[in-house]
Amino acid sequence: MPKSIPDIVIGRLPIYLRALQHxxxxxxxxxSSQELGERLGISAAQIRKDLSQFGEFGKQGTGYNIDFLSKQLQEILKVDRVWDVAIVGAGDIGKGLANYNGFSSRGFRIVMIFDSNPNLVGTQLGGFTIKDSRLIKQELESSNVRVAMIAVPAAQAQAVAEQLVEAGVKAILNYAPVNLTVGPDVHVQHIDPTIHLQRMTYYLD
Amino acid sequence: MPKSIPDIVIGRLPIYLRALQHxxxxxxxxxSSQELGERLGISAAQIRKDLSQFGEFGKQGTGYNIDFLSKQLQEILKVDRVWDVAIVGAGDIGKGLANYNGFSSRGFRIVMIFDSNPNLVGTQLGGFTIKDSRLIKQELESSNVRVAMIAVPAAQAQAVAEQLVEAGVKAILNYAPVNLTVGPDVHVQHIDPTIHLQRMTYYLD
DNA sequence: TAGATTGTTAATCGATTAACAATC
DNA sequence: TAGATTGTTAATCGATTAACAATC
Incomplete structure (x- = not known):
């Protein structure tokens, strides 16, 4: 078995990629690793070490070709293709995500939006007709969706996650302010603004 | 000098706090550390170690009193008070943040919203009149704002950050998909959904 | 008391950094 | 060539875990 790449390294690759594309x-x-590091507040040695896990992408004396390294990172992160994404929740956050035009150039495409509010189901959002959340499993079965974003109230998030997983979703970006419990083959990332803010206030006086 | 607490520990405290309040x-x-750990996918030993950095909050044989530990963590994170927060950017994300009612119970209060779009300046959002972004420094000077959230397009984020820092802001939650460069006394947290998604696609096949 | 769980220590494990030969 | 920068190694540094005495 080849030794697996630390997740903390994987976590930095999208940041490198974003800076390179910029x-x-x-x-x-x-x-160069030095320039990139200065821009990101990461040491040059760490960037070189991270990249060396996947191959040799630079040239001594010169540095890295930006387009080439970008393409390589896209391949590594599997965003050299386009992933279909479902959104559950059409409140302010869901709406913001549905209207966000920054996904398509970076490997993702919204293809479906769900909500449980009967007043919203059937209405238009971001070019889609909002579907009833009860139909998640049914609708996803005939689709290619394995990535989803949850933007429902905290109380409903776990139940929604379970439906998504049952429908074959393997990666969930959760905006609800609650920890989700899922099986070991499902990946979850949490976004909770309060958590991020509280992490900073510790350092204020 | 007392040894400083690792930032990675600080980063977990808000997660403990959220689960405890839940x-x-x-x-x-x-x-108990075991129960909390199971709920969060963190080892019990790590939770005990993290907490032990700050004191002794539990009882052998019994575990932790939830209310007591919550209060202690709130104090440690300095969210036993309410922080005034400014939002810059009144697009979908700014709107979502302005209308989000999950801040007040967790230590934060929106007090001001800025945008640079003349069509938005002067209109109402979340109970506030949107102010012109050019007035950031002036408006913040007479306020108590040291925490801000940036929800403007990537191209404007660095300039906005610089204005905020000049106005005395020490903690920035940045929703723009670009790395911000600020002085060492300013704390920044980044939220970019694409970064989180790309971190998960690596593991999909 | 018996059972449970803490706080802490020491051991292990993993990540970062410094340094440099290789080489463009 | 001289200067720059990579990829990699070994050393350092830091974080996590396992184990257990203390004790509720």
Whole structure:
């Protein structure tokens, strides 16, 4: 068995990728681990070490070709393709996600939106007709969705997660302020603004 | 100099706190490091170690009083008070944050919203009149705001951050998909849904 | 008391950094 | 060539875990 890559390294790759694509859009051709590190507040040694887990992408004396390294990272992270994504919850957060146009260029495409509010079901959002949350399993079965975002109230999040997992979803981005419990083959990331804020107030006086 | 607490420990405290408050609302009185750990997917030893950095909050044989430990964690994280928060950007994300009612019970209170769009300036949002982003410094000077959330397009985020820092902001929650560069006395947390999604697709096949 | 669980220590495990030969 | 920067190794540093005496 090849030794597996630490998750903490995987977590930094999307950050490298975002910075590289930003540089690319500025018209830059090459960068170095040092420059990238300064921009991100990460040591140059760490960036080189992280990348070396996957191959040799740079040239001594020159650095990294930005387009080439971007493409390599996209492959590694499997965002050299487009993932279909379902959103559950059409409140303010769900609406924001549905209207966000930053997904498509970075590997994701919203394909379906659910809500449990009968007043919202059937209405339009971001080019989609909102579907009834009770139909999650049924609707996802005929789709290719394995990534979902949960933007429902905390009280409903766990139940929604379970329906999504039953329907074959393997990666969940959870905006509800509650910890989700899922099986070991399902990946979950949590976004809770309060958690992030509380992590900073500790350092304030 | 007392040895400083690792930031990774600080990062887990808000998660413990959220789970404890959840249990409290369920009417529970006590819990154990084991139960808490199972709920969060964290080892019991780690939870005890983390807490022991700050004092002794439990009782052998019994565990932790939920209300007591919650209060202690609130004090440690300095959310036993209410922090005034400014939002910059009144698009979908800013709107969602402005209308979110989960802040007040957890230590934060929105007090001001800015946007640079002349069509939005002067209109109402979440009980506030949206102010012109050019007035950030001026408006914050007479306020008590040291925490802010950035919800503007990527291209404007760095400039907004600099204005906030100039106005005395020490903690920034950044929703723009770009890395912010700030001084060492300013804390930044980033929320970018795509980054979180890309971190999970690595593991999908 | 017997059972449970803490707080803490020491051991293990893992991540980061410093340094440098290789080489563009 | 001289200067720059990679990829990698070994050393350092830090975080997690296992184990258990203390004790409720």
């Amino acid at each position: 540089m690319g859009m500025e018209g830059r051709q090459v960068t | 249990m409290g609302m369920e009417g529970r009185q006590v819990t």
